[in-house]
Structure formats: structure tokens, C-alpha cells
Amino acid sequence: MPKHYLLYVEQPYSFAILRPIQDAIRANGDKACWFITKRSGIANGLLEGEQQLKNIEDVKNFNPCAVFVPGNVVPDFFPGVKVQVFHGLEYKKKGHFAIRGFFDLYCTHGPLTTEPFTRLAEKHRYFRVIETGWPKLDPYFNYEKRQNEKPVILYAPTFSPNLSSLEILFEQIKSLASSGDYDIKLKFHPKTKPQWQKLYQTLAEMEHFEICQNDNLIPLIQHADVVISDTSSAVDESLLLGKPVITFNNSQPQDALINITAAEQLTNALEQALSFSDEQQLKINQYITQVHPFTDGNSAQRILAATAQIIETGVMQKPLNLLRRYKIRKALNYMKLK
CATH class of the missing domain: 3.40.50.2000 (Glycogen Phosphorylase B;)
Structure with missing residues (x-):
């Protein structure tokens, strides 16, 4: 039975980051759907053949095994392992290493990000860090x-x-x-x-x-x-x-x-x-x-392999994070506990 994956979008630049993951999912014979927040107003950024889940009930019925996120937050009430793939490579900016309590897995790009996040994982003890490379770059290493x-x-x-x-x-x-x-x-x-x-x-x-x-x-x-x-x-x-x-x-x-x-x-x-x-x-x-030492264009496949590893070993209990959970529920107009 095909695995289901969710691609979570709040900004226009997320499409280019997540599409290589979608391609890798499809290449494996599995299914990817998109959830685009209504307040972003960018649903017209989808391409022909890409499927959008328009409300939270659709997401729950789809029941993804993992959610891929290039932003800082993700609804905790969505099914699946929460995977941070990052919106950019700019590790120097304030907040890049902020831990907000939403993610089970951080897919880092190279030693300059892997090492700090690994230390944070040892400190917080509820998420894992695996160096995969950044999927946005996959299609672009070989060009004339x-x-x-x-x-x-x-x-x-x-x-x-x-x-x-x-x-x-x-x-x-x-x-x-x-x-x-x-x-x-x-x-x-x-x-x-x-x-x-x-x-x-x-x-x-x-x-x-x-x-x-x-x-x-x-x-x-x-x-x-x-x-x-x-x-x-x-x-x-x-x-x-x-x-x-x-x-x-x-x-x-x-x-x-x-x-x-x-x-x-x-x-x-x-x-x-x-x-x-x-x-x-x-x-x-x-x-x-x-x-970013990876130049083989296979970062998306490494992300899927890392995600499968977390699914197999199981996720750890994240902090309550009540204020942030309330804010994301309010933003999505969803106040159910689950």
C-alpha cells in the first residue's frame, strides 16, 4: 500500500524546496499531497497534477506518515512525523537554531548546521538530527x-x-x-x-x-x-x-x-x-x-530514508508547548484537542 506524505506550505518559496521531495515520493510509488495555509493566499502556486488538501479533516483522512516543513512551525494535531527541512541555508541569521518544540526530525545540510543541531538534540532529547542535504538544490547541480x-x-x-x-x-x-x-x-x-x-x-x-x-x-x-x-x-x-x-x-x-x-x-x-x-x-x-557537501542531487531521497528511520524507531514525547499550539490552532481556526 502506498505511503502518504504531506507537504506543508506557508510561503511561495516553499514550493521549490518541497517539489524534489514530492518527486522522490512519487518515484518510490508513494503519494504526496499539499496543505497550503489559507492566509498565505498562494494556492495558485500548485502545478497541474499536484493535489491540495483544503482543510484539516482532509489531512486527517489522508493520514500522512510524515509532514515536511520548510518553516518554523507545523500543526501538532496533523498526523505523522514532523520533519524540518528548512527554508534556507542562512545559518547565520538569528533564530536559525531556535527550537520551537514542533519537530521530530531536523534534516540538516552540512557540518555547519549538523553539529549545532546535534548538540541541541542532546540537550532537549526529544528530536533527532540527520544530515541529508537540502532538497531545493537537487535539480540544479548539473547544469551548463x-x-x-x-x-x-x-x-x-x-x-x-x-x-x-x-x-x-x-x-x-x-x-x-x-x-x-x-x-x-x-x-x-x-x-x-x-x-x-x-x-x-x-x-x-x-x-x-x-x-x-x-x-x-x-x-x-x-x-x-x-x-x-x-x-x-x-x-x-x-x-x-x-x-x-x-x-x-x-x-x-x-x-x-x-x-x-x-x-x-x-x-x-x-x-x-x-x-x-x-x-x-x-x-x-x-x-x-x-x-552543503552533497552534490549528487539525492538529498530528497536521503530525507525520505531519514524519515523512514524515525518512523521505524518511533518519535519521542515533545514538550507541551501550549502557547505555540494555541497560536497555530487560532491561525487555522481549529480548536479541537486532537
């Missing part, structure tokens, strides 16, 4: 880099007001686009402030500037020659594909980055990135071994 007519610069800043470079770098991004020397592509985070989005929409008529609507950042990274960001998950995703990355005031700048601290440094940093040295490439390769 296209030759762009002129350098393509992807600008992918974070939404966080304390970390975002959107306001500070506006004039520099405008100048790069108006020069005609580059094709500038901007990808907003879904949570970006509306006023910041409006600011950059004033550039939308420029020939060499584009605001990209694609929910999946990875194809944009593949196309780019250089990525500009700040403290965002786009930084690590770009480095893992071997791209030179310029960051503005990165919260924890590592050797693999070209980090700047003033807006006027951007032009020189871009010249450096476009004439990338072997030494800089070596630093990126060393970083990859720590962040």
Missing part, C-alpha cells in the same frame, strides 16, 4: 553555464529591515543598470516592505533592469555571473553553485565572500567578482564542504 552577452548581475537582498541593503544600494544599482554594461536582475524576498518594492519599481522601465517574479531563486543564480546580496539565504545558495558573491555588511562575512561596508565600494567589488581568481574559487570550494 550559458554565455551571457553582457554580465548578468543578480541582486537578491534580504527583507529584514536590520540587514537589508535595498535602500542603501539603490543609487548604485540604478547606476549599474543605466550604464548599459550589465543586465541587472532583482529578486525580492516575498516579505520585502512594499515601500522598498515601489522604490525599485521606478527602475522597471530601464532596458537593462528586471524585477524577477520567479518564486525559485536557483535558476536565476545559475544564469547570473555575479550575485549581490547582504545577509540572505541567497548568499549560500549562490556560493554552493560556485558563483562569486558580493555582500553588503554581511553579519558574519567569511573568506568566500567579497564583503563591502560602504555603497561606493560596489563598483570595485563588481570588477573583482568578474575577474575571479583561483584563490577565491578555492575559498568557495572549502566553504561548500562545510555548508
Whole structure:
């Protein structure tokens, strides 16, 4: 009898993270369905052939053996093992290692996340940690880099007001686009402030500037020659594909980055990135071994194997977590005890 799995979505970027898991589930002859929170308003993001469970009773009748979550919370009253697969690779952000009491299994990406979560598992003693890699990257390791007519610069800043470079770098991004020397592509985070989005929409008529609507950042990274960001998950995703990355005031700048601290440094940093040295490439390769050493495109299958291991051994009792459980029930308008 086919196993049932649930894919839990609250943000548009979750589709790209979870679809490789869906593919792996189907390849095993099992069934995956999606639960998309109503407040997200993104049910139109499903593709043909993908099945949505529209209410909680449908989920309970479906009775999944596991729920895969790229966010921070999941309804505790859903059936199945709760599996955290993470919404990004940005381990430097505050809260990445916060334990919220919802998950039975954390599927980590590489040593830089596995080791801290393993220590947390030893402390809390109700969840397990298995290093699997990140499923979003599965389809993207084997690709042929296209030759762009002129350098393509992807600008992918974070939404966080304390970390975002959107306001500070506006004039520099405008100048790069108006020069005609580059094709500038901007990808907003879904949570970006509306006023910041409006600011950059004033550039939308420029020939060499584009605001990209694609929910999946990875194809944009593949196309780019250089990525500009700040403290965002786009930084690590770009480095893992071997791209030179310029960051503005990165919260924890590592050797693999070209980090700047003033807006006027951007032009020189871009010249450096476009004439990338072997030494800089070596630093990126060393970083990859720590962040995400898997390059075989099989992380989703490893996640399913790890989940099967937890199902077989059984889950441990999680903390009561009453306030968070109440909040998620209120958000989903579900006040039953089970």
C-alpha cells in the first residue's frame, strides 16, 4: 500500500524546496499531497497534477506518515512525523537554531548546521538530527553555464529591515543598470516592505533592469555571473553553485565572500567578482564542504530514508508547548484537542 506524505506550505518559496521531495515520493510509488495555509493566499502556486488538501479533516483522512516543513512551525494535531527541512541555508541569521518544540526530525545540510543541531538534540532529547542535504538544490547541480552577452548581475537582498541593503544600494544599482554594461536582475524576498518594492519599481522601465517574479531563486543564480546580496539565504545558495558573491555588511562575512561596508565600494567589488581568481574559487570550494557537501542531487531521497528511520524507531514525547499550539490552532481556526 502506498505511503502518504504531506507537504506543508506557508510561503511561495516553499514550493521549490518541497517539489524534489514530492518527486522522490512519487518515484518510490508513494503519494504526496499539499496543505497550503489559507492566509498565505498562494494556492495558485500548485502545478497541474499536484493535489491540495483544503482543510484539516482532509489531512486527517489522508493520514500522512510524515509532514515536511520548510518553516518554523507545523500543526501538532496533523498526523505523522514532523520533519524540518528548512527554508534556507542562512545559518547565520538569528533564530536559525531556535527550537520551537514542533519537530521530530531536523534534516540538516552540512557540518555547519549538523553539529549545532546535534548538540541541541542532546540537550532537549526529544528530536533527532540527520544530515541529508537540502532538497531545493537537487535539480540544479548539473547544469551548463550559458554565455551571457553582457554580465548578468543578480541582486537578491534580504527583507529584514536590520540587514537589508535595498535602500542603501539603490543609487548604485540604478547606476549599474543605466550604464548599459550589465543586465541587472532583482529578486525580492516575498516579505520585502512594499515601500522598498515601489522604490525599485521606478527602475522597471530601464532596458537593462528586471524585477524577477520567479518564486525559485536557483535558476536565476545559475544564469547570473555575479550575485549581490547582504545577509540572505541567497548568499549560500549562490556560493554552493560556485558563483562569486558580493555582500553588503554581511553579519558574519567569511573568506568566500567579497564583503563591502560602504555603497561606493560596489563598483570595485563588481570588477573583482568578474575577474575571479583561483584563490577565491578555492575559498568557495572549502566553504561548500562545510555548508552543503552533497552534490549528487539525492538529498530528497536521503530525507525520505531519514524519515523512514524515525518512523521505524518511533518519535519521542515533545514538550507541551501550549502557547505555540494555541497560536497555530487560532491561525487555522481549529480548536479541537486532537
